Amino acid sequence: MDKFKINREKINIPEGAIERNKNFKKLKANYDDAVKPLYKKPLYKDKKAFLVILIILLLAYIISEVTDAESTEKNKNNGQDSVTSNTTINK
Amino acid sequence: MLYERYYKVIFVFVWKRTLNETITADITSQVFLKAMINLKNYKHRNLPFSAWLFRIALSELMLHFRKNKLTQVVSADDNHLLHLIDECKLNEEKEKQELIVRAMQELTETEMQLIQLRFFDENSFAEVANILGITENNAKVKTYRTIDKLKAWCIKNNIQQ
Numbered sequence: 001m002d003k004f005k006i007n008r009e010k011i012n013i014p015e016g017a018i019e020r021n022k023n024f025k026k027l028k029a030n031y032d033d034a035v036k037p038l039y040k041k042p043l044y045k046d047k048k049a050f051l052v053i054l055i056i057l058l059l060a061y062i063i064s065e066v067t068d069a070e071s072t073e074k075n076k077n078n079g080q081d082s083v084t085s086n087t088t089i090n091k
Numbered sequence: 092m093l094y095e096r097y098y099k100v101i102f103v104f105v106w107k108r109t110l111n112e113t114i115t116a117d118i119t120s121q122v123f124l125k126a127m128i129n130l131k132n133y134k135h136r137n138l139p140f141s142a143w144l145f146r147i148a149l150s151e152l153m154l155h156f157r158k159n160k161l162t163q164v165v166s167a168d169d170n171h172l173l174h175l176i177d178e179c180k181l182n183e184e185k186e187k188q189e190l191i192v193r194a195m196q197e198l199t200e201t202e203m204q205l206i207q208l209r210f211f212d213e214n215s216f217a218e219v220a221n222i223l224g225i226t227e228n229n230a231k232v233k234t235y236r237t238i239d240k241l242k243a244w245c246i247k248n249n250i251q252q
Binding site: 006010014022023027 | 094095098099102103106107110112115116119120123124127128162163164165166167168169172192195196198203
């Protein structure tokens with residue numbers, strides 16, 4: 001098979017082919033799509049989004065603190081129960 | 092406006108290498124899109140802006156041929172071939188044109204690009220160098236080496252000068 005296809009005819013571009021395919025609007029739209037950032041504004045610069053994130057984080061912190069405190073209390077109670085039950089068995 | 096000014100030049104450049112309207116239109120629009128995106132990286136070096144666009148076009152074309160596993164098209168009419176034959180210092184006869192066309196099949200992709208840009212697209216060595224991203228001297232050396240290769244192939248195949 002030949003490496004190159006040699007065209008020896010004179011270049012003959014169909015009439016109107018260039019004008020038909022010239023479309024700056026389409027090119028501009030493609031360009032805008034290509035350079036458009038995923039987020040228009042970074043989250044830390046958006047006051048509303050920043051507040052929402054802050055509230056979510058605070059809630060998460062509070063919930064984790066509460067559950068932590070509950071679990072330690074439960075553990076304490078369980079420990080006391082086991083100590084009392086052991087002493088009654090020994091008696 | 093750059094688009095209005097260079098669209099035709101790039102369209103013709105790509106057409107010569109594809110001979111297909113749809114593919115040419117696609118590649119040409121891709122060339123302008125890439126040019127717009129990378130316009131901030133463009134550095135003026137006393138060469139026409141079109142040379143930079145040709146460089147983008149050439150890389151898009153190579154990408155297209157490789158991706159679709161297509162044979163590259165080289166457009167060279169009789170006048171262009173006579174110019175090349177003259178440069179190879181072969182007698183300008185009709186059979187020589189057939190021979191030089193056969194000899195061109197022995198060239199590598201880069202060698203063919205040099206011949207196309209210099210003799211078929213009629214660019215200066217400075218433009219060829221800019222399009223291929225090499226120095227002007229390097230473009231000259233490589234082009235004349237390629238001509239020597241073509242000449243040697245023709246002589247080897249019993250062609251009298």
